[in-house]
Amino acid sequence: xxxxxxxxxxxxxxxxxxxxxxxxxxxxxxxxxxxxxxxxxxxxxxxxxxxxxxxxxxxxxxxxxxxxxxxxxxxxxxxxxxxxxxxxxxxxxxxxxxxxxxxxxxxxxxxxxxxxxxxxxxxxxxxxxxxxxxxxxxxxxxxxxxxxxxxxxxxxxxxxxxxxxxxxxxxxxxxxxx
Numbered sequence: 001x002x003x004x005x006x007x008x009x010x011x012x013x014x015x016x017x018x019x020x021x022x023x024x025x026x027x028x029x030x031x032x033x034x035x036x037x038x039x040x041x042x043x044x045x046x047x048x049x050x051x052x053x054x055x056x057x058x059x060x061x062x063x064x065x066x067x068x069x070x071x072x073x074x075x076x077x078x079x080x081x082x083x084x085x086x087x088x089x090x091x092x093x094x095x096x097x098x099x100x101x102x103x104x105x106x107x108x109x110x111x112x113x114x115x116x117x118x119x120x121x122x123x124x125x126x127x128x129x130x131x132x133x134x135x136x137x138x139x140x141x142x143x144x145x146x147x148x149x150x151x152x153x154x155x156x157x158x159x160x161x162x163x164x165x166x167x168x169x170x171x172x173x174x175x176x177x178x
Contacts, residue, residue, distance in 0.1 A: 003125045004053045021053035025131075027080040032060040033072075036113040043114075044121045054127040057118065063107045064138045068097060087144040098142065 002010075002018045010017040031042045039059075047055055061080045062072050068088040076083035089095060104112060111130070118128060140146070 004123075005125045005127060008054055008127045021127075023052040023054045023056060024050070025056040025058045027058055027061060029060070029074075029077050029080060029082075032058075033074045033082070036110055036117060040114055040117040040121060043118060047122065047126070052126075054129065055118065055122065056129050056131060057111075057114065058131055059111055059114070062141075063111070064133055065141050066107045067101055068142055070142070081146065084144060087142070089143045098139075 004021070007017045007019070008021045011021055026046075028039070028042045028046075031038050043055065043057065046052075060082075062070060062082055065084075065088055066072070069086070070084065070088045071086040072082035073085050074082045088097060101108070115128075115130060122128060
């Protein structure tokens with residue numbers, strides 16, 4: 001019988017395993033902004049219920065913006081994104097606000113706590129990964145441009161004649177920013 005770790009390591013090493021490692025993840029929007037303990041409890045319950053081969057930590061979708069001063073209404077979500085109350089970046093001059101932040105303070109300290117508590121709560125055989133956000137997606141979200149979604153989801157893009165089948169349209173610049 002293969003362990004979860006052996007299965008995962010075999011795949012990473014381009015070797016055959018008894019089966020592919022299986023996992024799933026999601027945002028727990030109702031519990032992801034209430035501190036580390038509730039989030040960890042929810043993630044461990046998800047893992048224990050479905051016995052995934054690995055855990056991918058899925059922090060709240062707004063935590064990078066929070067680090068640079070974004071404020072949100074956690075009672076009002078559109079998909080996985082809470083309603084923005086205050087954008088960190090509202091114009092070109094605000095780009096200077098994007099500076100190196102200490103990785104052990106604020107929301108980053110909370111993520112470190114989550115990782116430590118998840119590690120303590122998981123069987124050591126279960127691989128765990130932290131979600132890493134794409135830097136350009138973080139920048140878009142800091143500037144109030146939602147990187148999640150496609151032209152076919154955007155009524156303004158459809159009205160302007162965007163072709164949802166054209167891959168170039170999926171990465172177009174949204175000129176409403178500045």
